[in-house]
Amino acid sequence: MNLSVALSESAAKFKGKTAYHFLDKTATYEELNTAVNQFASGLNQLGIQKGDHIALLLGNSPHFIISLYGALRAGVTVIPINPLYTPDEISYIVNNGDVKAIVLLDILVPLVEKMNQYSPLVEQYIVCETNDERAQGVDLTLDKLKTFSALLSLGSADYQGPELLDDDVAVILYTSGTTGKPKGAMLTHNNLYSNARDISSYLQISEEDCVITVLPMFHVFCLSISLNAPLISGATILIFPQFSPKEVFALAKQHQATVFAGVPTMYNFLYQYPDGDVESFANIRLCISGGSSMPVALLENFEKKFHVIVSEGYGLSEASPVTCFNPLDRSRKAGSIGCSIMNVENKVVNELGEELPPGDVGELVVRGPNVMKGYYKEPEETAAVLKDGWLHTGDLARRDQDGYFYIVDRMKDLVIVGGYNVYPREIEEVLYSHPDIVEAAVVGVPDPDYGESVLAFVVAKDEHLNEAAVIDYCHHHLAKYKLPRKVEFLEELPKNTTGKILRRSLKKQVQQS
CATH class of the missing domain: 3.40.50.12780 (ANL, N-terminal domain)
Structure with a gap:
């Protein structure tokens, strides 16, 4: 069993049921499954075959779902990419991932020329049309460009894809890259x-x-x-x-x-x-x-x-x-x-x-x-994290x-103060319990006496809240060696696109100051 077959079974069982709502659009399971067939068939018409890699530069939309399941049905490996990444970040993943085609929003087409210079393996760009005014005037007649709707029209609604093996790579997810370049985690159909x-x-x-x-x-x-x-x-x-x-x-x-x-x-x-x-x-x-x-x-x-x-x-x-x-x-x-x-x-x-x-x-x-x-093309990194089946x-x-x-x-965020292990999350829990603190994050910084000390970043409701008051509050809940030596107040904490607070950005900020 795999996701492609499972979706087909859902379409057969829940034929007329709504699969998704998006803005003012809806689609039934039958309509979604038909679009997936057309996309998969359309990829084949463009020469994209089983085992090839395509990237998705898309936000939350039906385009993403149809592209994902369509590629999986065709036996094509999908590499989702954050569309907010810079051209350099995107180019690295596209090149490292051996991407043959990219499905992207029309507002991102201006990136194509820049990326095209550094991504010679990419043969097709499939452009998803939106009603965004910023996308008006995009020249879709350029070589290598096809529209999403044109691709669907190429495909067959009765497409039968190749046999998919459980161990075939379905998706490659590039990790956020806390150290060095991001690595591509290969996830199989199973x-x-x-x-x-x-x-x-x-x-x-x-x-x-x-x-x-x-x-x-x-x-x-x-x-x-x-x-x-x-x-x-x-x-x-x-x-x-x-x-x-x-x-x-x-x-x-x-x-x-x-x-x-x-x-x-x-x-x-x-x-x-x-x-x-x-x-x-x-x-x-x-x-x-x-x-x-x-x-x-x-x-x-x-x-x-x-x-x-x-x-x-x-x-x-x-x-x-x-x-x-x-x-x-x-x-x-x-x-x-x-x-x-x-x-x-x-x-x-x-x-x-x-x-x-x-x-x-x-x-x-x-x-x-x-x-x-x-990890894709990373045998040493793979061996470092996969040991004896764990x-x-x-x-x-x-x-x-x-x-x-x-x-x-x-493990990388552990702070060692005078030989004692200090876990940032424990301190953050205390900070979040303060009635005037909205957000908090803790990092370790070099300390000449203790090796490391604790630095707290805080977003406060009350503009009068100060460093001494925060440290005093922590003093009632934490051992002395766990107390922040310094508190910095920010209007907001840096976050990634999922909303996760980025400690590494705060550490970098400290290193640069």
């Missing part, structure tokens, strides 16, 4: 399908659900939880071009949405939004948080205000991505990423790979059908007696 299937089963997603799809589709969190899992289950997805608290509340109410998935920053914006309507979430049965750890204070405040339960989970690109979720059939533990989902094993190990007892902190390692095949995540974690896991921090 990786993606098994994770979507197990997520759907674990979270009890069904044809009765309407899932708010507001996370970026090019990101693995959205790809599996808000796109693949609902579509193979017959659910309806409610596509948002971008995150807007106002629109989330309005459309959730209009379409009686039942599932919301977001990163902690989105929950914070929804919680802080002054016109947030509690009734808009009246039909929400499940809120899912991932991408980074949600501060316990925010989680509890959000649940209390909107009368919902927020289930935190954990995942990473190399695991397609989900490995853990708080279960629905027993207690949700605040601050925990939950338990291993079905068919996936998690454990906490020491430096020798030996499993640690409950309560001890070590590296989280993962094993299951969702774990990647490896994926080494680089995250510090602990497990309790009930089998619930807790992320303590990233």
Whole structure:
């Protein structure tokens, strides 16, 4: 089984049911499946064959879904790319990923000439037409350019794709590249399908659900939880071009949405939004948080205000991505990423790979059908993280007696103050509990006396809040060696396109100052 076949089965079973809403457009499962066939067939007409690579430079839209599933049906490997990347960032991924064709928004066509100089392997650019005024006047007669609609018209609605093997690479996801250049995690058809299937089963997603799809589709969190899992289950997805608290509340109410998935920053914006309507979430049965750890204070405040339960989970690109979720059939533990989902094993190990007892902190390692095949053209990097069948995540974690896991921090973010381990997340939890602090992030900085010290970045509601008051507040909750030595106040914290706070940007800012 794979995602392409699963979508065909959904189309047969839920023929006239709405697959997605997008702005003023809707499509049934039958219409979506037909468009996927046409796209897959159209790729073949352009000479794109099984095993070739195409990139998607698209935001949240039906274009993304049709392109993704169409390419998979044709046996073509998909490389989703953040459309906000610079030409240099895009060119690196396109070249490293051996991309033969790119599907892109028409407003990005001006990038084509720049990229074309550095990406000679790209044979086709498939341009998705929008009504954006900025795209008017684009010359679509240029060599190598085809429109999305023209490609669909080339294809056959009855297309039968090649045989897809479980171990064939379906998607290559380039990691954010915290150190050096990004690496391409190769996810097979079995990786993606098994994770979507197990997520759907674990979270009890069904044809009765309407899932708010507001996370970026090019990101693995959205790809599996808000796109693949609902579509193979017959659910309806409610596509948002971008995150807007106002629109989330309005459309959730209009379409009686039942599932919301977001990163902690989105929950914070929804919680802080002054016109947030509690009734808009009246039909929400499940809120899912991932991408980074949600501060316990925010989680509890959000649940209390909107009368919902927020289930935190954990995942990473190399695991397609989900490995853990708080279960629905027993207690949700605040601050925990939950338990291993079905068919996936998690454990906490020491430096020798030996499993640690409950309560001890070590590296989280993962094993299951969702774990990647490896990094594209990176055998040494692959060998460094895939050891004896286990994926080494680089995250510090602990497990309790009930089998619930807790992320303590990233191994790379650990701060060592005078020989003592300090976990930034522990300090951030305290900062978030302060009534006048909206956002917070903690990093380690060089210290001549202690090796490292703690620097806190804070976004405050009260302009009169000062460094001394913040440190004094922390003093009541933390040991002395964990206290921030300095507090910097910012108007906002740097974030990536999913809303995840970027500690590495803050570290870079410190290094440059």
